[in-house]
Amino acid sequence: MTTFGRRRFLGLSGGALAAALGAAGCARTSEQEAAPAAGGDALRWWDHFQPLRPLNERIFAEYGKANPGVRVEHEVYNPNEMGQALQLAFKSNQIADVHTIAGLGSSEASLVAGGWFAPLAGQEAIRAKLPADTLLEGLHVFDGKLHAFPLFTARQYATLSWFNRELVEKAGGDPDNGPATWDEFRSIAARITKDGGGHAYGWIQGLQFHERLQSHVIELAMSAGAPLAMTPGADEKGLVDPRTGDYAYASDPFVQTLEFLLSLVRDKVVFPASTSLDARTARARWATGVAGMFFDGSWNIGVVNGQFKQFLGKVGVGPVPSPGGKPVLYGAPAPGQLFVSSQSRHVEAASELLARFTGPQFHRALSTYMDQVPLDLEAVSTADVHPTYKRAVELFGQAVRLAPSPVVRNPAVAQVLTEMKEPRPTLGEITQGILSGELTDIRKALREHTGKLAAERERATRAIAEKGVKVSLDDWTFPNWRPGKDYTAEMYRTS
Amino acid sequence: MSSVTRKAPSLAVRIWSERWAYVFLLPTLLLFGAYTVWPIISSLYYSMLDWKGLGAERPFVGLANYREAFGDPLFWKSLGVTLTIIAVTVPLRVGLSLLTALVLNNPRLPLARVFRTALFVPAVTTTAIIGVVMGFIFDPAGGPVNQLLLDLGIVDQPVDFLGDPGTSLWTVMGVHMWKWFGITLVYWLAALQTIPTTVYEAARTDGAGGWAALRHVTLPLLRPFLIIIVLLTAIETMQIFDLVLTMTNGGPFFSTLATEVYIYQQAFAGSTPRLGYGAALGVLFGLVTLVFAALQAVGIRYADRVRSRS
Numbered sequence: 001m002t003t004f005g006r007r008r009f010l011g012l013s014g015g016a017l018a019a020a021l022g023a024a025g026c027a028r029t030s031e032q033e034a035a036p037a038a039g040g041d042a043l044r045w046w047d048h049f050q051p052l053r054p055l056n057e058r059i060f061a062e063y064g065k066a067n068p069g070v071r072v073e074h075e076v077y078n079p080n081e082m083g084q085a086l087q088l089a090f091k092s093n094q095i096a097d098v099h100t101i102a103g104l105g106s107s108e109a110s111l112v113a114g115g116w117f118a119p120l121a122g123q124e125a126i127r128a129k130l131p132a133d134t135l136l137e138g139l140h141v142f143d144g145k146l147h148a149f150p151l152f153t154a155r156q157y158a159t160l161s162w163f164n165r166e167l168v169e170k171a172g173g174d175p176d177n178g179p180a181t182w183d184e185f186r187s188i189a190a191r192i193t194k195d196g197g198g199h200a201y202g203w204i205q206g207l208q209f210h211e212r213l214q215s216h217v218i219e220l221a222m223s224a225g226a227p228l229a230m231t232p233g234a235d236e237k238g239l240v241d242p243r244t245g246d247y248a249y250a251s252d253p254f255v256q257t258l259e260f261l262l263s264l265v266r267d268k269v270v271f272p273a274s275t276s277l278d279a280r281t282a283r284a285r286w287a288t289g290v291a292g293m294f295f296d297g298s299w300n301i302g303v304v305n306g307q308f309k310q311f312l313g314k315v316g317v318g319p320v321p322s323p324g325g326k327p328v329l330y331g332a333p334a335p336g337q338l339f340v341s342s343q344s345r346h347v348e349a350a351s352e353l354l355a356r357f358t359g360p361q362f363h364r365a366l367s368t369y370m371d372q373v374p375l376d377l378e379a380v381s382t383a384d385v386h387p388t389y390k391r392a393v394e395l396f397g398q399a400v401r402l403a404p405s406p407v408v409r410n411p412a413v414a415q416v417l418t419e420m421k422e423p424r425p426t427l428g429e430i431t432q433g434i435l436s437g438e439l440t441d442i443r444k445a446l447r448e449h450t451g452k453l454a455a456e457r458e459r460a461t462r463a464i465a466e467k468g469v470k471v472s473l474d475d476w477t478f479p480n481w482r483p484g485k486d487y488t489a490e491m492y493r494t495s
Numbered sequence: 496m497s498s499v500t501r502k503a504p505s506l507a508v509r510i511w512s513e514r515w516a517y518v519f520l521l522p523t524l525l526l527f528g529a530y531t532v533w534p535i536i537s538s539l540y541y542s543m544l545d546w547k548g549l550g551a552e553r554p555f556v557g558l559a560n561y562r563e564a565f566g567d568p569l570f571w572k573s574l575g576v577t578l579t580i581i582a583v584t585v586p587l588r589v590g591l592s593l594l595t596a597l598v599l600n601n602p603r604l605p606l607a608r609v610f611r612t613a614l615f616v617p618a619v620t621t622t623a624i625i626g627v628v629m630g631f632i633f634d635p636a637g638g639p640v641n642q643l644l645l646d647l648g649i650v651d652q653p654v655d656f657l658g659d660p661g662t663s664l665w666t667v668m669g670v671h672m673w674k675w676f677g678i679t680l681v682y683w684l685a686a687l688q689t690i691p692t693t694v695y696e697a698a699r700t701d702g703a704g705g706w707a708a709l710r711h712v713t714l715p716l717l718r719p720f721l722i723i724i725v726l727l728t729a730i731e732t733m734q735i736f737d738l739v740l741t742m743t744n745g746g747p748f749f750s751t752l753a754t755e756v757y758i759y760q761q762a763f764a765g766s767t768p769r770l771g772y773g774a775a776l777g778v779l780f781g782l783v784t785l786v787f788a789a790l791q792a793v794g795i796r797y798a799d800r801v802r803s804r805s
Contacts, residue, residue: 020538071701105547206746257512272635275747290636424768425749433748438660 019371041081043072043346043353044096046086047338048079051302051371059362063353068348078102079370090116090343097344098354107407107414108335112142114364117339119145129358129374134486139232139410140153140336148336151357152372155400156295157320157329158212159219160392165316167192167200167292177316178293180325182260185293189269192292202269206282206436210428211235217257217294217431223322224328227483229476230332230403231413236427237420238332239454242404242487245476247453249427250446256323258434258442265435275436287311295320298392302370305386315387319395330403330483334375367393404478404487409495412464412471419460423452525634538781541774548762548770561777570776572749573757575784576664581732584672588679588732593717595676596683599707611684615677622674626741630672633657633687646761657743660750667742667751671735679728687713719798733784754780763801 005430049056053076060072072449075096077085080293083103089095101111111117120126123146127135130149135141161178169175169360171191179185188204207213214236222228226248241248249252264270271291274282286294287308294300304312314369319329340350357360365373370389373396374380380393406413425433430449433439457473464471479495481487499538510517542560546553564570575677594665595614617625635653648742656666691715698708736755745752745760760782762773 054621150613208746210746244713272653272655273638276630276634276743285636382584420767421769433744436658436747438659438750 016404017283017464019020027216028033031253041070043070043098043350044075045072045353046077046096047097048077048082048100048102049372050076051217051369054368056367059356060353063356067349070160072260072353074227088340094345094457095341095343097346097350098338098340099450100457101339106417107411108137108148109407109411109417110142110341110414112147115342118342118344118347120347120354126351126355126358127353127491131395134334134375134404136333136408136489136492138411139333139405148339149358150334150375151366152334153375153377153396154331154334155377155396156298156331156373156393157219157297157396157400159171159216159223159320160284160298160300161293161321162296163236163316163318164289164291164314165295166288166314167196167289168193168316174315174318178316180318182321182323184325185321186260186263186267186269189264189293190267191275193267193269197260198490199438200289201271201291202267203264203274203293204271204277204282204286205274205295206280207270207274207432208276209278210426210432212428214281217254217261218429219320219329220257220260220322221253223327224253224256224319225323226251227328227481229478229481230330231405231407231417232332233330234291234407235422236418237457238406239421240406240476242478242481244303245406245473245478247450247457249453250450252441254446258431258446261288261431262434262442278342278455284308296376296472297477298373298389299371300394301386301388301392310336314443315388317392317395319399327399327419329400331400331407332403333405366396386442401484402486402488403483404491404495406476407491409478410475413475414470415464416457416460416471419463420456423449425449425458502600524709534779536737538774538777541771542773542778544771546768546771547768548765549676553771556771560772561779563772564775564779569749569752569757570754570779573752573754574780576750576752577733577735578584578667579664580671580735581729582734583729584668587727588672588676589721589728591678592676593683595682597713599680600684600687611680614680617674618677619748620674623741625674625736628667629742633666652802658747660747663743663747663750667739669733670742674738678731679724681718682724682727683717686717686724689720690716715772719801720797722794723791726794729785730784730791733780733787754783782787 007466040405043054045060047056053074053199057074060074062495064071073096077104083105085097086099086101087447101108104111106114109148119142126146126149132162135146137449139143140146140150163173163178165175168178168188171188173179173184173188183350185203192200196220200236205213205216218226218228218236218239227241228239228248229242229245236249239248240246241251271282271285272284273285277285282294283300284307285291287304289311299363301312301315301317304315320329338354340347340354344350360376360379362373364383366374367380367383367385367389373393377393377397380390383390427446427449430445433443434445439445461471462474477486478491478495480491510693525649531576532662541555543555545556545559546759599603599611631657632638635641635655638653640656641650641653644654654662656662658778694712694716695708698712703711731767734755735753736759739751739753739756740759745756754776758776760771761776762770
């Protein structure tokens with residue numbers, strides 16, 4: 001019988017480990033060697049749109065058929081890792097021909113100035129396929145040259161009122177439209193909770209993660225009349241009252257919003273575990289019928305369709321509830337998502353491929369994923385999607401107006417935003433504090449927060465201006481903005 | 496008689512003559528350098544940059560991040576939370592595990608090994624998984640803890656253990672103690688093995704009963720270990736990041752914001768990550784840990800002295 005001593009065992013284990021490592025090394029090398037060399041007839045495409053991968057790859061295949069011999073090498077990145085990959089690839093001259101800019105933390109304008117992108121070829125044909133007023137100088141167009149265009153709409157928000165039709169109807173609400181006003185929302189929530197007897201509550205929300213909570217607060221405040229100018233992709237630091245250029249978080253609509261949310265807590269209509277949930281887990285709980293209403297974006301129905309099919313028939317959607325039942329919200333101008341690299345040797349082919357991401361056919365196909373809302377809202381009405389998705393997009397079209405954007409007025413505002421440090425607690429954290437009873441004076445908490453934000457913006461503006469950049473607080477003011485109206489490209493020129 | 500003076504061998508000769516010792520030390524030196532020394536040096540460097548962690552722009556700001564940290568109320572709040580966790584859980588964990596070790600050390604106790612294993616299992620379970628599972632266990636909507644409290648009539652409304660700032664920290668501390676109890680228990684069991692059985696035999700011969708043996712033999716001989724175990728437990732308790740992140744993410748409203756979680760939030764999370772500032776907070780927190788480590792070193796020397804006297 002063979003026996004293994006300690007030394008022999010260690011020796012054999014070491015040998016096996018070395019062999020395994022060697023084999024792994026060989027496997028990696030051969031994989032790299034087997035991969036097609038970059039360049040040549042391959043167009044390289046990097047994005048972070050995992051849910052849209054099948055759609056993108058279908059378009060690439062169609063493009064390949066129309067252009068025999070041209071392949072598209074597609075890579076989908078985790079958004080958190082993409083910024084680093086782009087930085088390294090740009091520095092080493094290995095960046096993809098077409099890519100998104102997730103995680104770079106820089107504005108489009110500063111990336112254009114840094115020589116990252118090439119202007120699109122065949123500009124006129126692409127422009128002709130985009131709805132009027134889509135393109136803005138400083139966001140998509142630089143020195144008159146088109147560099148990118150939006151795929152998704154600016155007219156959307158993440159605080160639609162999704163509801164369980166059965167529970168809302170039993171509570172005396174409208175099962176087709178849900179609650180329109182804050183009072184109605186409160187009374188339906190109270191009734192669902194009372195009828196639920198500890199098994200169903202009026203409202204469920206992921207309150208643990210303050211970033212999403214903050215978005216809901218901002219959108220509820222807009223529904224209560226807060227006017228906001230917005231910087232695409234910016235958080236609370238980039239939202240101001242367009243009439244004055246000041247932060248508006250201490251204004252009445254924000255105070256009323258927090259009082260409304262607090263009233264739901266005091267009424268004990270909030271699903272008890274909400275404080276420990278995020279948006280995903282809150283949605284999963286909501287789909288089990290433990291709560292009547294849930295705030296979320298239009299993508300909610302896509303997720304329910306994919307993961308909670310048995311609940312699909314019970315889902316209804318209404319607008320963000322508002323004090324008067326007629327909400328008007330503002331959306332930041334939609335930025336471009338995909339850019340052609342300045343390092344690309346295939347600018348024409350890449351632009352031609354990008355042009356396939358415009359037009360009604362593309363937007364209809366995009367809608368079927370019920371994820372991001374396409375730029376062309378009309379396309380959704382004829383797409384094969386769940387009725388609540390169509391309804392959600394219809395509500396967006398009715399309620400959302402284009403907000404003015406300081407960064408379109410002066411791209412250097414993006415540098416100010418990058419320079420700004422985030423004063424804490426943030427608006428989302430303050431909301432958490434108020435709902436948990438740790439903060440009792442809403443107006444005081446919001447006033448202090450607004451003061452800190454304003455001071456930080458002043459400091460950051462001074463710091464950027466001292467570098468010789470032309471930027472000031474005046475860039476945040478839009479005297480020609482009118483409540484309830486779109487802020488058009490023309491209005492930037494006349495402001 | 497003629498005297499012969501020998502020249503001391505040069506450093507190179509000495510190294511060459513001990514070459515195998517250096518060869519065997521090399522892996523340790525390399526790993527220690529790569530995973531301990533280098534991160535410390537780079538943290539010190541990063542702490543003097545205004546850097547998001549991405550991007551080429553990272554201006555040198557000297558001690559500005561440290562100045563900001565000293566005036567940052569959330570940093571002090573997080574330090575307060577961490578020290579509260581230490582102040583509450585360390586004495587409880589050390590005391591309760593000592594009592595348990597004394598019971599489990601009794602050779603006549605049936606199933607002692609089963610109990611030891613059962614108490615040690617949480618220590619080898621992944622903390623992040625425990626954090627997630629505890630979210631379900633303490634769930635106010637149908638979680639088993641609340642169900643039990645309601646069934647027994649102890650409460651008439653579910654308790655939001657993790658969502659209420661008044662209970663969240665206590666809940667996290669309770670889970671942390673349960674999770675790491677087995678480690679401290681093993682320390683005490685090891686310490687108990689160092690007491691020679693002959694001492695107990697001598698005590699019994701002198702007429703000492705169980706209580707007298709505990710009071711006059713066991714506890715005095717365990718005293719040197721107490722300092723080391725307390726300090727080891729305190730240092731372990733400072734590393735509570737994964738449990739807090741998965742159970743509460745530092746909330747609600749900063750009630751469980753341990754320093755490690757705050758450092759993580761500043762350096763990597765949020766809309767504006769600040770790796771430079773996070774590194775400065777990390778260095779400051781490292782200094783606090785260093786104080787405990789220094790106390791541990793002093794404690795070990797004291798323990799050695801006491802043991803050599805006894």
